[in-house]
Amino acid sequence: MAAPTDPELLETAVGFLRQAGELTLQYFRRDDLAIDRKGDGTPVTVADRGAERLLRELIEEAYPDDGILGEEEAEKLGTSGRRWIIDPIDGTKAFTHGVPLYSNLLAVEDDEGIQVGVINVPALGETVYAGRGLGCFCNGEPCSVNGREGVDDAYLTSSGLSPWSDGSIVRAKAAGLNLRTWGDGYGYVLVATGRVEAMFDPKAELYDLAPMPVVMAEAGGRFTDLSGAIDPAGGSGLATNGRIHDELLDILND
Numbered sequence: 001m002a003a004p005t006d007p008e009l010l011e012t013a014v015g016f017l018r019q020a021g022e023l024t025l026q027y028f029r030r031d032d033l034a035i036d037r038k039g040d041g042t043p044v045t046v047a048d049r050g051a052e053r054l055l056r057e058l059i060e061e062a063y064p065d066d067g068i069l070g071e072e073e074a075e076k077l078g079t080s081g082r083r084w085i086i087d088p089i090d091g092t093k094a095f096t097h098g099v100p101l102y103s104n105l106l107a108v109e110d111d112e113g114i115q116v117g118v119i120n121v122p123a124l125g126e127t128v129y130a131g132r133g134l135g136c137f138c139n140g141e142p143c144s145v146n147g148r149e150g151v152d153d154a155y156l157t158s159s160g161l162s163p164w165s166d167g168s169i170v171r172a173k174a175a176g177l178n179l180r181t182w183g184d185g186y187g188y189v190l191v192a193t194g195r196v197e198a199m200f201d202p203k204a205e206l207y208d209l210a211p212m213p214v215v216m217a218e219a220g221g222r223f224t225d226l227s228g229a230i231d232p233a234g235g236s237g238l239a240t241n242g243r244i245h246d247e248l249l250d251i252l253n254d
Helices: 007-025 046-062 092-096 166-174 185-192 212-218 245-252
Strands: 035-037 043-045 067-070 083-090 103-110 113-121 126-131 135-138 155-158 178-180 198-201 222-224 237-240
Touching: 007 046, 007 083, 007 103, 007 113, 007 126, 043 046, 043 092, 046 067, 046 083, 083 092, 103 185, 113 185, 113 212, 126 185, 126 212, 135 185, 135 212, 155 185, 166 178, 166 245, 185 198, 185 212, 185 237, 198 245, 212 222, 212 237, 222 245, 237 245
Parallel strands: 067 083, 155 178, 155 198
Antiparallel strands: 035 043, 083 103, 103 113, 113 126, 126 135, 198 237, 222 237
């Protein structure tokens, strides 16, 4: 059985990410915000770059031997056997459109997997976080998934329906699921706090999903990729209350 996380490490990660969230709020809904395009066509702003730079500086000062992988800068290799994974703004499109559902994501990985996961939604003042063996919390209070059984009338949220296959959408509607797009990191917050039953990302990168395995496990739910593996690097992500997970995998897989 994997060793529990040091509570101090979890507390530190939460503090670091909240600082990064405060930085992004300085640019949120600013009329003069410049939006650049990366090589893959996705948007990036000074807020994305500034939040990642701040997090890297905080981590490097406190844990100089740890590795760091982030969305906006080159990977720093470490020697401690531990790696921090950063998505400074998950939902940059929402951020640039003034939608307050964007989040900041931070995870800590060791040789036994993801041990710390933090999802910060600064514009809403919500932070969900978990440490392996420590439980899952929202703003200091324990939180958990809900106990709903069956997919009929359950809520399934996603970052957007455009990446879905047509077959997945048809099957989800036929199963009686309520489809919503309260997506990106916020969708996983909704599952971990019991407000919806499931969140689905058909296409995602490691930094989009790194906190989710430990957050969902500690909240009493389940996270896998579409193959059913507990792998945030698997290219897709499904988080549920656990009770409808296998049924959803059947619905969403082509």
